[in-house]
Amino acid sequence: MAYNYEAIVPFLLDWFDYNARILAWRENPKPYYVWVSEIMLQQTRVEAVKGYFDRFITALPDINALAEAEEDRLLKLWEGLGYYNRVRNLQKAAQVVVYEYKGELPPDYEKLLQLPGIGFYTAGAIASIAFQIPVPAVDGNVLRVMKRIAGSFDDITKENIKKELWKDILQVIPRDRPGDFNQSLMELGATVCIPNGRPLCEQCPVMHLCKAFHNDTMLLIPVKPAKKERRREERTILLFEYQDKYAIRKRAAKGLLAGLWELPGFEKKLNVQELMKLLNEWGVTADTVTSLGEAKHIFSHVEWHMIGYHVIITDAIRELTQKEEFVWANRQEISQKYSIPNAFSAFTAEIKEYKVKF
Numbered sequence: 249m250a251y252n253y254e255a256i257v258p259f260l261l262d263w264f265d266y267n268a269r270i271l272a273w274r275e276n277p278k279p280y281y282v283w284v285s286e287i288m289l290q291q292t293r294v295e296a297v298k299g300y301f302d303r304f305i306t307a308l309p310d311i312n313a314l315a316e317a318e319e320d321r322l323l324k325l326w327e328g329l330g331y332y333n334r335v336r337n338l339q340k341a342a343q344v345v346v347y348e349y350k351g352e353l354p355p356d357y358e359k360l361l362q363l364p365g366i367g368f369y370t371a372g373a374i375a376s377i378a379f380q381i382p383v384p385a386v387d388g389n390v391l392r393v394m395k396r397i398a399g400s401f402d403d404i405t406k407e408n409i410k411k412e413l414w415k416d417i418l419q420v421i422p423r424d425r426p427g428d429f430n431q432s433l434m435e436l437g438a439t440v441c442i443p444n445g446r447p448l449c450e451q452c453p454v455m456h457l458c459k460a461f462h463n464d465t466m467l468l469i470p471v472k473p474a475k476k477e478r479r480r481e482e483r484t485i486l487l488f489e490y491q492d493k494y495a496i497r498k499r500a501a502k503g504l505l506a507g508l509w510e511l512p513g514f515e516k517k518l519n520v521q522e523l524m525k526l527l528n529e530w531g532v533t534a535d536t537v538t539s540l541g542e543a544k545h546i547f548s549h550v551e552w553h554m555i556g557y558h559v560i561i562t563d564a565i566r567e568l569t570q571k572e573e574f575v576w577a578n579r580q581e582i583s584q585k586y587s588i589p590n591a592f593s594a595f596t597a598e599i600k601e602y603k604v605k606f
């Protein structure tokens with residue numbers, strides 16, 4: 249029999265009143281702020297998002313500014329958060345909002361759902377937190393918390409299970425505090441009923457109502473099928489330097505890290521001899537070649553296992569630039585203008601010494 253969540257509502261609201269973390273987008277839950285924060289929080293922890301959020305809102309204070317921002321500036325503001333499609337969709341949606349809703353997010357759950365990059369969870373979060381519309385906001389955190397409370401072994405990756413939970417929450421969501429209720433679930437999932445390792449049940453306001461706690465099944469719930477193994481790719485990354493400038497190039501418009509700037513490289517790991525041979529074939533004379541060591545970067549479906557070299561070159565710059573479509577940028581330009589994703593951070597750290605200004 250389905251669990252009746254009604255009893256947990258007052259305990260969660262009371263707990264939230266005293267335990268909610270102070271966050272800029274909570275202190276001032278303007279629809280735009282809630283929206284930007286929710287998009288940033290997908291795949292990224294609250295602590296990491298705080299700085300990015302402040303910087304983003306300072307640079308682009310409203311939806312009109314977001315809609316009009318140049319792509320490179322937008323990507324630079326997102327640099328480090330990853331999953332860049334999120335910010336591209338954010339801008340596409342902002343353009344629709346400017347065009348169709350005069351620059352203000354519509355206070356309507358169904359209309360929010362129509363906007364690019366806004367799914368059930370984000371529409372529910374914006375509608376409930378910014379507009380006090382009583383709709384659920386069900387994400388992985390909420391699924392974990394609710395399935396533990398219910399002691400349920402349902403597979404939470406199944407769409408019908410998500411929809412059922414959405415409907416169950418809709419039955420009990422308090423009409424006077426829908427945003428606080430949704431946030432109390434998110435907050436409990438982030439700080440108490442945590443995903444990896446043992447949840448902190450002794451601090452939980454609904455421990456006495458939680459079936460997983462009573463049955464000691466907290467670590468068995470939520471149930472998810474085993475993930476497919478990630479594809480492993482080997483790469484060589486080259487930090488080409490010529491007269492205090494570094495070679496970068498734009499990635500293809502589609503696929504992984506689409507349209508972002510990268511350090512040039514090859515899809516295999518080269519040792520020094522192989523690298524020297526290749527430079528020779530290109531007609532490039534290297535003044536020095538220094539190893540930058542190895543690094544790994546994990547994407548959702550693929551892992552990059554990389555080796556890096558710092559290659560200071562003295563000639564053949566024109567040929568190289570034409571052949572490989574390089575842009576040569578100095579440290580300041582790389583820090584302030586070009587967005588190079590985190591995947592390359594092991595090899596860009598030493599050239600990103602300028603503080604970013606917008």
Ligand code: SF4
Binds near residue numbers: 441454
């Ligand atoms: Fe999660 Fe433990 Fe609270 Fe149950 S009692 S909701 S398992 S923290």
